[in-house]
Amino acid sequence: MTAYLVAVGIVALIYMLLTLGLNLQYGYTGLINFGHVAFFAIGAYASALLTLSGWPMAPAFAVGTLLAGLAAWPIGLLSLRLSDDYLAVVTLGFSEAVRITIQEERWLTKGVQGLPGIPRMFQSLGIGEYAEIATLALLVVVNAAAVALVVHLVRSPYGRLIQAIRDDEVAVEALGKHPARLKVQVFMVGAALAGLAGGFYAHFITYLSPDQFLPLVTFYVWIAMIIGGPGRTAGAVAGATILMVFLEGSRFTRELVPGVSEVQLASVRIAMIGLALILMTLYRPQGIFGERKE
């Protein structure tokens, strides 16, 4: 039971990192990123491949995070030329292009076969089952640091300006500012957080395959952010937790209602996510806690 809770906690904290990144991009800056999973995948594969080729884990994590951030650079530049809706479509297309590339470049990623045997975090310490607890603890620290970073950022003049960009970019330009620089930076920082989350994911799951990086993951993160309320850091934390309770909770329905197949359960779960996106957008665009009106 403890092992189960630890595992759930780890996944929840990974989602939390993803949500913090997306919230910085969309919630604070208004960048519609429908391809978050791509940066998650880049971080995961980079870190996994490097450790499998003998790198120590810490630099592999760093490179994965960095690569995810850098991959966001051209997309961020593109976002300067696109209105919001098109950025959404382009990022969605990008995430599918990344997934197909992972699937096809077998020499590197082993394609659909997947990448097994990725080293577990803290495994080399020989502390057995405590390795997972250590992972959980590290994730708590990393999330706390990410929250502190985001909170410090959004309360700074920089954070005020990105929120101004979200509210009215034309006005920001008319006031002598360059939204471009900030938008690209925020896009990269958010993607780097997703890349970092990817590193944790790879070394926790220990097996990667392209079908773990479907657009569905992006929208799991979106629903977590929307539930918590876009533009609220505490909301990102709460939203990721609620998402995890839902995803795990739905697993237990299988034990309560016998005869439900895995495919059926997955369908119900996806339908619920879809329904939640519709209902939240219609009735609670400010999140379930917020009173802020659009």
Place this chain on the structure above:
Amino acid sequence: MSAKGRPEGELLPPGGKARSAKGAPVSAKGRPEGAPASPGATAQAARAAPPLLAATGLVKAFGGFRAVDDVAFEVAERQLTGIVGTNGAGKSTAFALVAGQLAPDAGSVTLGGDDITRLSPSARARRGLARTFQVPREFTHLTVRDNLLAAAPRTSGETLSSVFLQPRRVRAEEAAQAAIAERWLAFLNLAAVADLHAGKLSGGQKKLLELGRVLMLAPRLILLDEPFAGVNPVLIGEISARIRELNATEGIAFVIIEHNLEALKRLVSQLYVMDRGRVIAEGDPAAVLADARVQEAYMGGVI
């Protein structure tokens, strides 16, 4: 106080004596004393030194429709100028061409003699040409105070690395800007609502907020797009008084688009009338409004 290398970003609070940092380069270019009151004087001044703002031969077409068709106007230092015209006469389009939100199909815009036709809106704003919008573009989810601070001239706090590596410097600059913002808030009677989200303000308050925001830029010229639209009469008087005061003490020139002719007439020294994309009359407000063509094209006998 403000970022290095931008002396013109220096800003004196309302009621300040002179704008030392700003006044210097302006007078160096030989700005004539006082604002010319009549169009004749403007033309004279233009020969002596470049006018503060000059637009020549501006054209902007949308599809086949010429929204702005060969428009020219001039604004001297410290001058208060009005633009009137029916809806669709091309006034707001002309503003967008001057401030850079739109690129003209032909024509040019100069500021203090420098060609700014190809500059971005933000570059123009940094040179002291600021504008407000017909439909207020407040930052809805920011407080009124943060709306002003967001407009503060570029500080180190807007650089990602400084936010984390130089927190002390960022805090100091922020405090300086906050003090300036506080004074403008008081000047515009917005201090009481400083902590409200800007989206919650009334229409008139949003107009004031936009004015406060551009004042943070310490501009030489402000383009106001319908500052009195949807504003109650008491507040109109107040906004007019503030414009006069800013003009007198800070030396800021204004170009004002307005439908409220009574209020505008009392405020400006020069008036342009636009109709179907063209300027059909210009000069002294009283004389222009008495012009038969203006009466016909625009007023329809309203006055």
Place this chain on the structure above:
Amino acid sequence: MTTAVDFVNLALNGLVEGLLIALPALALTLVMGIARFPNAATGDYMTVSAYAALGVQKALGVAIAVAAIGAAAAGIAVALFFHLWVFRALARRRPVASLVASIGIAFLVRALLTLFVGQEQQTFQVALVRAWNFGGVRLLPTDLYAALGAIVAMAALFALLHATPIGRQMRAVADNPDLARASGIRAGRVMLVMWACTGALCAVGGVLMGVKAVVMPELGWELLIPAFAAMILGGIGSVPGAVAGGVLLGMVQELSIPFVGPSYKIAVTFGVMLAVLLLRPRGLFGSAPAAR
């Protein structure tokens, strides 16, 4: 070694696929032009319609052309339902609200379909005919019929837009919504007709795609990005543009196979979309640029 004849075959196949991509691209461009958001559920409306046709055919044993009527009914019903429930309520909010909701609809529809019909691939009962062979250039009769079906649907839309009062009103709203409202056009009715058209286009597209390939829950979702790319390529809001964009994209996709393999289709699509957005943001026929 790819011969010239192979290229002709690929181009031909690309043409047919392109015509099928053009149908959801048209549905997207209609919504984009009039309701002003990218409808991410477009593909899933196709899927619903394809399954509806499949159901009708199984239940009644009728020909595919008859079953398509059932598909159209389903497509129109689902499009109108989500318009009335979701998009009408979101019309006054920022486009991103409708966009996010349409993603939710896409997931909901696809998941419910999977739940009730399962993940297995299914096929329509179509008489198996051998391909015609013109000196190596092969053409499947079913492909020809699919292409003809798509062309008929497009012609019908074109006629509706240009030869009927409601069509003219739709174009007026797309051109200038404020002006259209000022001149007394009832926006609500225009919206209903537009969504009905969208549903019908998706229905034809879904059935024809099902005939050409197989019917499965991902049928439409996988066409979403190609349809977007076709719309952007042709120029947002342009009906002939969506058709040209679809055909061009279909051919580029097929002709790229000898060089990058069939799996990279979606990446090729993404590349085309990027190239258009960067080099010619208004697309082939568009007036309003997608980028700024």
